[in-house]
Amino acid sequence: LVTVDSLRADRTGFLGYDRNTTPNLDTVATDGLVYEQAQAHGPTTFSSFPSLLTGTHAYRTTEYPKLSGETVAEWAQNAGYHTTSVTSNAWVSPTYDYDRGFDSVYALGRGPRSATGPWDRIRHTVGDVLGEGVLFDLTKRGYDRLRNTNEAVSTEDRIHEIVVDHTERNEPTFTW
Numbered sequence: 276l277v278t279v280d281s282l283r284a285d286r287t288g289f290l291g292y293d294r295n296t297t298p299n300l301d302t303v304a305t306d307g308l309v310y311e312q313a314q315a316h317g318p319t320t321f322s323s324f325p326s327l328l329t330g331t332h333a334y335r336t337t338e339y340p341k342l343s344g345e346t347v348a349e350w351a352q353n354a355g356y357h358t359t360s361v362t363s364n365a366w367v368s369p370t371y372d373y374d375r376g377f378d379s380v381y382a383l384g385r386g387p388r389s390a391t392g393p394w395d396r397i398r399h400t401v402g403d404v405l406g407e408g409v410l411f412d413l414t415k416r417g418y419d420r421l422r423n424t425n426e427a428v429s430t431e432d433r434i435h436e437i438v439v440d441h442t443e444r445n446e447p448t449f450t451w
Contacts, residue, residue, distance in 0.1 A: 276347070276451045277303060278327065280320050280364055284311075320366040324373075328451075348376030351449035359441050359450045361434055377451075381437055 277300075284290050287297045289304035290311065316326035326332060329344040348358045360377040367373045374380040441450050 276449070277307070278324075278451070280324075280366075320364070321371075324367050328373075342372045342375060346376045348449065348451065350376070352376045352378065354447075356447045356449045357441070357444055359437065359448070361437050361450070379437075379441075381433070383433060 279300075286292050286294075287304075288295060288301040289297070289309060315323040316332060317323045325342050328346045328348070329342055330347075331344045348360065352358045357379075358377045359379040359381070360374065361381045361383065362368060362373070363383045365382075368382045369380055438450065441448050
């Protein structure tokens, strides 16, 4: 399941736009199922995605909502699928329960809302406390040097690794 937050359908090649704005999505759409009349249940990420993943109607609140009801990932997991989530959007990260029903979760975004591990959360918390400046830069460099003993992997390469691993499984899979 590929979702894109805030994408204009009328600017995608696979839906008829004549400029080459979405070549990778066009390729995926060639072999996939495209919902040409999909409608968002709300004007924001936090009001649209709960509906998308649970099938429940958007609720009326100004607070960031938690997911309620069974998610498509929980359904797939209960049906015997290995489930994986890959996101770079902090608003649909484990911080907001978007890890429910997933065997593997890869939150590739930056910032404390995207961080999945305790060390990443500590790093972002320290950054929030120190603010921008020399002390934060020195702390960040030290942290990054300790955590990244290998050369950093790009988000695109990491997603490729995850998808290849997921597609080589001998069990049914659901990847979001």
